[in-house]
Amino acid sequence: MKFDLDTAWKDTTSLVRDNFGLLAVLSGVFYFVPYLAALLWVPGMSELAMGQFDPNNDKMEAMVQAMFADYWWAFILLTLVQGVGLLSMLALLRRRASPTVAEAIKVGVRSVASYFVASILLGFMIGLAAIVIVAPGALSGIAALAVIGVIVLVVMMFYLFTKFSMVSPVIAIDSVLNPLEALSRSWKLTKGNSVRIFFFYALLMVAYLVISTVVSLVFSLVFALGGAEAQTFGNAFSASLMQAVFAVVFIGVLAAVHAQLTRLKAAPAEPVDGTY
Template sequence: MPKFDMGAAWDDSLNLMKSHSALTGTIAAFFLFLPTLAVAWFGPLATEPATGADFAQVMEVFQSNFRAFLPYQLAITLFTIVGTVAILRLWLARTGTSVGEALTFALMLFPTMVAIQILSGIMLGIGFLLLLIPGLYLLGRLALVAPAVADRGLYNPLTAIGESWRLTENNGWAIFFFLFLVGVVILIAALIVGGVVGIATSGGSDLARIVEGLVEAIFAAAGSFVSIAISAAAYRQLAASNLPNVFD
């Protein structure tokens, strides 16, 4: 298999994010930004452990927060699945595709993507239970599943996972580190901006929740959008290496 070129993938990611920007921006706003914003503004507030709480009490608060937020996080995930496939379809389709066609395609592939999420989650869970390193490696090997589905219309989740596994052979770590580095940069920026906003709005007020929720949603959507572009660029690079001129 060819060696994954991070520089070329980053350049292609930037080109992808510039292409169909009005269309992909609209989809990203509705499916990536608005759900997160709605949960941040109208969802439950996290409970903080009492001062001096012991480990059992901290875990009890954690479990309570987990149960409270789980339905909302599942809803965000489902919206993100549709938005991700639609954006990828606009970028990877060999012929012109409208927003309506991309969304219809994404909804048709929705059950497949849900199944893929479940299977990938099981694989990653086993990987992280065994050791941290296998789990991280699997993140790289599974990174091209969604682009493969969006490009080829793969309805069999096992086929889609197998295609990502084939394309990322000998490149799993390179793809993981690329995604990791970009994610760290976005996380640091989000923490800095969030910290400044928290200080400026005197955290705890209604205004603080509104502004902090807006910042959280912006960075979450931006991070997802960039990650989608990176996965699409990596797919284009490695798929084109296997099938020359396939994206020309």
């Protein structure tokens, strides 16, 4: 049996619809509020989030470097807070014991370190892949090889993202707190269905980009009537709102995909010549 996109989407909508109130509260606390605060209080982050960063502008590049140097602690804190929210919402959705919100948050707090370490290990793998794949072409001085290296790296990044997308559900739902074991189980769960899962994620991402662009334009036009400061707040508000909404939907997606892959792995093998 193969991963079914239609079943995954139906399961996602069912999970989100049945738990929307609690998910919205958790997403507001762990995603909307922290991200809005970061956009408004960390200098330069709003421009970076809105896609206004020009890598060819030396002044802007220096501003971004200074932002990361001065506020690295804020980015780590934001990552940890959103990690707790992600794991808490997953625990709330799929735990067989039907935990309360407080119990789900405890799961998130207890397991966020494992998630953080697993994310670092994944980042290390991507960095290593970048060195191995891109460096030879860049050092050769041949533009075509460099371009091919970048394309291969992008494909590899999408592949790794898909293969390890089940790490957070494995940690929050299956209670696998060993980061290496969580990475290994995610790899095994997605085995044989990686392409289907990737296209499912890609379709959702395209829909999100279209909707978020429209929402951002509407908010920008409305708040622009109040002046530059109001427009800045409106842009930050719309970006934070869309991230919170996306978090609810994508966490529902992760839970639904994890549930289906777990069922598929637990199902008996398909018959071959009338036998198993």
